Amino acid sequence: MAKKTKTLLCVDDEHDILDILSYNLKKEGYTVYTADSGDKGIQLAEKIKPDLVILDVMMPGKDGLEVCKAIRNSMFIKDTHIIFLTAKADEVDEIVGLEFGADDYVTKPFSPRKIVTRVKALFRRVELRKELTDDKKSVIKISGIEINRINYTVRVDGMEVKFLHKEFELLYFLMHRPNMVFSRNNLLHHVWGEDAFFVDRTVDVHVTKIRKKMGRYGNMIETVRGVGYKFTSNGNF
Structure with missing residues (x-):
């Protein structure tokens, strides 16, 4: 076809x-x-x-x-x-x-x-x-954060919160690999693609916005100094 x-x-x-x-x-x-x-x-x-x-x-x-x-x-x-x-x-x-x-x-x-x-x-x-996507989990829930790849929704304590496309992709990428550390360059490569041309601060700006939307769970995205970020499955709320 x-x-x-x-x-x-x-x-x-x-x-x-x-x-x-x-x-x-x-x-x-x-x-x-x-x-x-x-x-x-x-x-x-x-x-x-x-x-x-x-x-x-x-x-x-x-x-x-x-x-x-x-x-x-x-x-x-x-x-x-x-x-x-x-x-x-x-x-x-x-x-x-x-x-x-x-x-x-x-x-x-x-x-x-x-x-x-x-x-x-x-x-x-x-x-x-x-x-x-066929090889990934459709729905991931860690603590009070639930991300659904089928309908592109994110829920915080059961309440739907609006995420822009790249914010969603970045959060999903990190939640799909909890406790793994990724450099900013790795995140740019995996989320924006190897053919995209952006700067490291792009990731920082998106992480800041995602943390804000996650509310009290924002600290689940940890900054690893000198390296990048990871999504921790045992944040303090």
Whole structure:
């Protein structure tokens, strides 16, 4: 049975960039839609439910971060994958982007080949995770934290708490391997993928947010000084 064609949505206020993205991605067999504003992008995303949104950060009106936030808050498209396009490559932009739940980013100016490579790499990671999921526990419960990989939910003392996609993946990875220590580079590799390009602080930012959402169980994610993190199965509450 042939695989379903992936649907992509490109959102950028520069029509030349939209034309370049559309032409090169269609050549690779993807179904591509475009929108030249944040508002149009949100409306179209709700309508077509794309597999991936390629999203410019700096746009007049509703910018890329606002569009990303709207997608993540939507009941129907919250799990859509997102790649940011940005003219700034400094660490602050990277961290902010990741906090909003992006999967990857590409800096402008970019080559069409680079975009195509990143898109293919993202979908490879997605397929690999699906294959690996079959060998993993669907539900893990340690103390008052329960994580469910089937419906992507996290419960703290029985109450559901909203986690962004990467927060969920990071927490699941650690809970699936309790008391094992992982370096920041290992976590970046396993959770974001070897083709993603992020900084060590990315992990720190996500751990801080996860701990806060875990409430009194936040200390179950221990910092191992000079190494990284581990999820301990015997925290103090």
